[in-house]
Amino acid sequence: MIRVIACGKAREKWMMEGIREYTKRISGYDKIELTEVSDEKAPESNSAAENEAVKKLEGERLLKSIKPQEYVILLDLAGEPCDSVGLSEKIQDLQLHGHSRIDFVIGGSLGLSRELIQRADFRWKLSDNTFPHQLCRIMVLEQVYRSFRIMHHEPYHK
Amino acid sequence: MIRVIACGKAREKWMMEGIREYTKRISGYDKIELTEVSDEKAPESNSAAENEAVKKLEGERLLKSIKPQEYVILLDLAGEPCDSVGLSEKIQDLQLHGHSRIDFVIGGSLGLSRELIQRADFRWKLSDNTFPHQLCRIMVLEQVYRSFRIMHHEPYHK
Numbered sequence: 001m002i003r004v005i006a007c008g009k010a011r012e013k014w015m016m017e018g019i020r021e022y023t024k025r026i027s028g029y030d031k032i033e034l035t036e037v038s039d040e041k042a043p044e045s046n047s048a049a050e051n052e053a054v055k056k057l058e059g060e061r062l063l064k065s066i067k068p069q070e071y072v073i074l075l076d077l078a079g080e081p082c083d084s085v086g087l088s089e090k091i092q093d094l095q096l097h098g099h100s101r102i103d104f105v106i107g108g109s110l111g112l113s114r115e116l117i118q119r120a121d122f123r124w125k126l127s128d129n130t131f132p133h134q135l136c137r138i139m140v141l142e143q144v145y146r147s148f149r150i151m152h153h154e155p156y157h158k
Numbered sequence: 159m160i161r162v163i164a165c166g167k168a169r170e171k172w173m174m175e176g177i178r179e180y181t182k183r184i185s186g187y188d189k190i191e192l193t194e195v196s197d198e199k200a201p202e203s204n205s206a207a208e209n210e211a212v213k214k215l216e217g218e219r220l221l222k223s224i225k226p227q228e229y230v231i232l233l234d235l236a237g238e239p240c241d242s243v244g245l246s247e248k249i250q251d252l253q254l255h256g257h258s259r260i261d262f263v264i265g266g267s268l269g270l271s272r273e274l275i276q277r278a279d280f281r282w283k284l285s286d287n288t289f290p291h292q293l294c295r296i297m298v299l300e301q302v303y304r305s306f307r308i309m310h311h312e313p314y315h316k
Contacts, residue, residue, distance in 0.1 A: 014179065017172035044313050081286040127285040128239040129301055139297070143287055155202050 001031040001101045002091075002144055005065055007058050007108035008039035010134045022141035029148035034137075037061040039108050051110050059113025062105055071099040072121045075106045075136060079123030088147035090122070104140050106133050159189040159259050160249075160302055163223055165216050165266035166197035168292045180299035187306035192295075195219040197266050209268050217271025220263055229257040230279045233264045233294060237281030246305035248280070262298050264291050 010016050019034065026032040038061065040054040066072060071094055082090065094102055107116060117123065126139060149156040168174050177192065184190040196219065198212040224230060229252055240248065252260055262282075265274060275281065284297060307314040 014175035
């Protein structure tokens with residue numbers, strides 16, 4: 001089972017449609033679930049301490065939705081790259097070794113709390129570039145779908 | 159003026175909507191144009207030589223739509239990373255130095271022809287991961303929009 005756990009709701013219709021599309025495709029290979037925890041407002045006027053508090057609170061909500069036996073792949077600009085073939089091998093390897101539940105965790109807009117980073121089993125840098133976390137959800141789902149296609153030796157456009 | 163030049167048409171409705179959304183947002187900062195050149199069928203049964211021919215043909219079409227004075231940023235898995243702040247600085251720097259026309263070029267599904275790589279002024283690795291080139295279009299447009307937000311010191315969610 002694959003879960004994508006993220007902060008905040010996808011609001012734009014086209015993004016929701018993209019998420020739905022890849023979720024549907026992945027469901028042909030494995031159970032897939034999208035978990036959205038609520039985000040906090042973080043206005044520009046926030047002090048550094050207020051932003052830190054938001055990050056911590058969002059981190060706690062994300063952590064609370066992760067179960068102990070789940071393998072956590074955390075999307076992290078400070079993490080390691082893992083190309084599409086590598087991700088496919090990683091998922092296959094995890095599943096072969098009894099990690100039937102894999103979570104992809106996408107933090108909030110202010111970044112990742114220390115506790116979240118500590119819980120991560122793998123910190124994945126999908127790109128050096130920052131993306132809106134809603135678009136990031138689509139990108140992660142697409143990579144998961146691609147992983148299954150690669151795993152099953154099925155053709156897939158680039 | 160910014161152009162995104164890509165191979166093949168975006169077909170899925172949600173992707174077209176995403177492209178439209180970011181194009182509209184960018185147009186508040188600069189002229190933005192999306193150029194789609196037609197792609198070739200590349201069935202799995204193709205020989206390596208046939209695939210090479212497709213790559214070359216698609217490359218020629220992309221090249222033909224690039225004007226001599228345009229600065230070409232080529233999306234290339236073998237290129238260099240350039241984070242969001244770096245891209246913003248790059249665009250600003252180019253515009254300050256008379257490069258008023260910047261092209262982001264996204265190749266076809268079989269990869270980049272040698273001629274295209276030779277024409278590139280900058281080869282940009284947006285990610286180690288392969289994405290469908292239609293989704294890649296949205297990702298590039300989002301990064302261009304983000305660049306302008308950064309350049310104008312305007313807040314933008316992550």
